[in-house]
Amino acid sequence: MSSQRQFTISRTLEPSLEPPKTSWTHWTRSSRQALKAGIEKKRDNGSQNVGYTMNALRERVLFKHISCVFRQFTTASFYATMALRKAPAKRKAASSPQPDAIDSKKAKTETKSSKANGSRQHHPMADEAERNGIVIRKYYPPEMSNQRARAYTTGDIPRPIEDLQAALEETANERRGVKVKNAVVHWFKMDLRHTDNRALALASEKAKEAGVPLIGMYLVSPQDYEAHLRSPPRVDFMFRTLEVLKADLARLDIPLYVETVEQRKKIPDRILELLEEWGANHLYANMEYEVDELRRETHLVRDLSENGKVFEVVHDTCIVPPGELTSGSGKQYAVYSPWFRAWVAHIHENLDLLELFDPPGKNPDDARKQFVTLFDCPIPDLPKNKSLDDEEKKRYRSFWPCGEHEALKRLDKFCEEKISGYAAGRNIPSSNGVSNISVHLAAGTLSARTAVRTARDRNKTKKLNAGNEGITTWISEVAWRDFYKHVLATAPHVCMNKPYKPEYSNIQWSYDQDHFKAWCDGKTGFPIVDAAMRQLNHIGYMHNRCRMIVASFLAKDLLIDWRMGERYFMEHLIDGDFASNNGGWGFSASVGVDPQPYFRIFNPLLQSEKFDPEGEYIRKWLPELKDVKGKAIHEPYSRGAGGIAKKNGYPEPIVEHKKVRDKALSAYKEGLAVEK
Template structure:
């Protein structure tokens, strides 16, 4: 549940808003206690009052000093804790004998094709002549703590039903269960494995903090019970930790990282080899584990349910499952990838792949996307540009692994948490609802509300507008996106907001502030995108559509109920520059 501050904000917008997206803050963390590095500076109390931290699940915002200890490597990173658990239990795990079944745990990898952990589990079961069981655990508390959008939950549940049917054709059961208490997931997995007589558990690695710490705990717990858990790198084309600068550090800038990423793939072509699909289970599987085949997939999760009319519209827009992902990928490579570099920034064009939802939920692997684009498209700049866009997903996960405090409500640059943000509820509601008086901003926000998705160029425009023109805490926008996006992914969403709010890894200085009018004129010159999503302005045929009140179309806009701009961009720009400068120089 949102904190008190977030609940209060929900009254001014269309949904609960007001916090950050702590998709991976340590769920087992205690309060700040007496450790001075855990004490947030009083400067952050305003953000706390406005629900930036989900206090039902997480401690207060950490101090900048503690964030810097992560930067310096003085605190073990969660992935290091997981690596230690795997290393410490290696001998015990190697000595575990296969029993009655092998289990694969689906998480954000809802596919049978090119799924590394599933392939390994299937091979292990086949070699031992035992049954492969797959499972998926629904955690309402995780969905709440990670601020997952109802539209994404619905997509996942629909994908699970398709996945279950595909597996059933191979006599492989998909067991689905709802675990109400998120802390009970490790213990429940151990109980299920014992009840099935399973000794081996396979899962693909998730790189957020909560998940890494949970898996470290589970590896040790199962080892103590004489069981083995194997965790496989699968989400990223190049696993985190394999790309280093000449000084041996993690890249913090995309361009040199991408050059290293491409060079690494040329050096290690096996990273683009696709995993084998699972093989059919033994004939005894249905006799022995018939009760596992009978588990039901919920139609909805109580705290993440779509309204009926929204469900009909969104399900038509976003068919679920890996077959749809493959269909879209093939169509994109055949029809649009060749001009992707030239048209991808124009939201009125049908020029993008619309595959982000499948990459986020794992109905398509990034490996398959890159491999297919390389092998089946016509090549050229369009293909290279699209592959570089897929690579951004790897980059942001690499950043997350090395600087895990970004999952803990902190910006990549801790000093940027000292900016005096605005928490103007009326301005935030206007932004959420698409009534800022800036047509390109309002069109984009209305697209998000209607489709559960927004064009990437527009994501940058509206994020810059919230954090720079309105000077509202970027974490409120970050959370709002996660609450509404069908393709919501913590690392990519956080990275995008970091770019637009100038608090992330992007090397450009804070005084890069998008002018929404210029962005509108450049990327929606004829106003087609605006007219589609802002019906009040459809009667404006000239360039006045980009700023009707400043170009002689104010009377028509006002008559149709379109608002005047909530702020003056020039004045807002100067205010933002001053606030950023003072915050950075505060030395806190």
């Protein structure tokens, strides 16, 4: 099992609540087979544009097969919870069920409802989480109980992705009957590119078939940025990218309309108003897998359908959509290694997953005249709650050029010059051996599909797990991004301030503000930790090996609630991606999916000596220690360099590793014993 975790190298449908004979996995596979058959037929008939053919076929296959999976959600347990919102259609039975069967189903439904209702109490430490800023009560309820968190994974409470499935199923007939009107709209979110963008390609194909213009739309939501802890440098990167995207689309006579919606709850209503204003009946978007986004999309599917409009939400952010890979028991993999083997095998069996989508076609000649005000729409300034001063803007923009052209340029350069040596140098923070494309994956200026396809094409084989070690290792690291997004779909409680393993909520964490501030400021007295935190604070980025080191140090040396570190990362990273960041913190703090064992505690000194042996990284980010020679750089106060360190203002270690290690082991053991 690889020890490497991609925190933020940077959300798709789940299996049914109880594995049916025809599951979501079966539906996606049968759709894939139908799609491939259609593509081959087109090729046999001499089609010259397989890219657009794939898009059109994907859309037709989607409409043809979408109802298959949702019919599986007619179990009593699912509809017992759905009935609170909308009564389901009654199933017609071939013969009347026996009374015993009815009683059994009723008892099962009542049991699940009882479990769900009984889990509504808050976690005993919810107040502590609120006081320390872990739960933002302005937007979210108190920390849920462990019982309720488990209810999402057992199916006692429908997952948000399943609610979206139900919405799509219940509106399928209405949506199929809606005709294209004056325009088709694509809603840009975390997909700020015009190449290899599935929903955009489908929207373009729809507009082209109807002979109407395509409109791009991006809605600025300051409240979402605040609730989701979006960092100012990342918001700045997105806004700069919107300028690039607007110019790219304008060359195709496609407008990009950008508007700020101050209250996030008003976004659905505003979207409906804009569609009415533009005379558009069809809205396309790529799916996101966080809970807030899934719930918003569920309401939008229903609301737009009730108003005679169509909202098509499609998979794009993952190479393999969640729900297609399950273990032998039919569940989501909880360990990366077997999941990765299944991921590779699935792609090898479905090579069209790495087929890239064509950019949108050019709009009709009268599009500029028809929607002139949209072409004149400017990109707004940064929201006040995410503003940067002039010095910060200059600094971040020099380190992180924006847009999909820069993303492709950086990817090509990495694959040409560095990828072959990636396996050997990826863990050395002082080297420049990594791709530095995480910011582009997070903002969607580059798709994971393009990244893996480009790397694969550099290899001597088309296999993702064979050939050059550097290439295969890098692909396996990109795959972590898919893995953690799959986890969001099956374990939505990780989006709600709960660890993947709920029992770890019972650990008695420290909330020592002095220790936390020392960690944030890079003044703990542990050079490798401090150098990494200084790098983060200065450029909004930290090497992945260092992310693991500082996360382990916060959770296990300082015994501070890992969620405080998770939040700090999101508020400062330019490449902050919730799934990857949460997964990385879960690994390092031993509370997540496929984590390191809680008794494995990084020794910061040994990590420093192993991965920064000459101290180059430390000296770069800690000017106080630039004059310290040799191995003393790793531990100046105990290796004869304390005078230099003290003179230059570098602090002594705030804890003794051996003592706090023993304390951490005891805290983990005691916390896990609570529910035994």
